[in-house]
Amino acid sequence: MGVEDKREHLKEEPFSFQIMKNQSVVISYNHKVIKTINGKEAAKFINKIENEEGNIQLLLAKLTGNFKRGNERLSKEHPKQQ
Template sequence: MDQIDKRNRLNDEPFSFRLNKNNTVFLDYNGKQVKILKGKEAEKFLKKMNDAEEEKSRQLIMAKITGNFKRGNER
């Protein structure tokens, strides 16, 4: 894990998710929505989150799913 997050940005816990009653998952980065997961993709995500043992692992899962969404033009 230390080799993946060399700058320790996941320690600040920038990612979070919300689940609505239709099992749609909304992924947020610093309080802003960046991705929506539905159907089988959402089920797979929720299973990974339940299997993760610590918060840093959960942060890494969310970071990988959101992908490279930051391009330098967001404020």
């Protein structure tokens, strides 16, 4: 899994999740809610968690859809943004 987390940000475990009564899943990043999944997507996630398939932090990062790419600072300095 180290290949996918080259900068090792996931070692700090910034993501967390909570399974609600209605089987939806609330995903948080640094204690701030960023995404809620439900239906088939939530059921698939819960199944992976129960079977402990892979790195949970990496799975949460992927579910958020490339939440942090690392290029935010560079894009602010881009000439088209000025």
